[in-house]
Amino acid sequence: MDNINVKIQTSKIYLILSIATYLLCLSTTWYYFYTIELSLGISILLSAWLAYFLPRAVWLSHPNSIIKIALNKDKLTIEKNDHSMQQHTAFYPAYQSRFLLIITAGKQSVVIFKDALASQSLSTLNRYFNTQKNANT
Numbered sequence: 001m002d003n004i005n006v007k008i009q010t011s012k013i014y015l016i017l018s019i020a021t022y023l024l025c026l027s028t029t030w031y032y033f034y035t036i037e038l039s040l041g042i043s044i045l046l047s048a049w050l051a052y053f054l055p056r057a058v059w060l061s062h063p064n065s066i067i068k069i070a071l072n073k074d075k076l077t078i079e080k081n082d083h084s085m086q087q088h089t090a091f092y093p094a095y096q097s098r099f100l101l102i103i104t105a106g107k108q109s110v111v112i113f114k115d116a117l118a119s120q121s122l123s124t125l126n127r128y129f130n131t132q133k134n135a136n137t
Contacts, residue, residue, distance in 0.1 A: 004071040004128055008060070011116035013099070015058050022050050066110055069103075071128055076105050093129045101125055 033039045056062040063082035070077040076091040088105035095102040103110040114122045
């Protein structure tokens with residue numbers, strides 16, 4: 001397990017969490033604000049935010065969205081949507097679970113949900129980091 005190439009796709013979990021947060025903010029706006037003008041104005045701003053946020057962050061259409069990662073024993077290669085590539089020699093898993101993995105490389109974090117992997121499972125990546133941690137100790 002020296003080399004792992006992973007293509008990242010849109011996560012349904014992240015989409016559901018984003019829309020649930022939007023709906024919670026929208027319902028809070030209409031429940032707690034007592035003027036219709038203020039509620040309507042904030043609702044329009046929230047809807048504009050959602051229209052901007054979903055395509056760029058959730059559907060990975062932003063040029064800085066990470067679409068592929070390659071893990072080798074000593075380096076992490078990140079490919080973004082604009083086809084630029086970055087290589088990091090210092091990287092580590094900031095958080096690991098059955099549903100989410102956060103990899104920190106320099107000032108950048110790669111967040112991978114379980115259903116965002118096109119080719120391999122999240123357990124393969126977790127196993128990679130666990131074997132690397134055991135090899136380094």
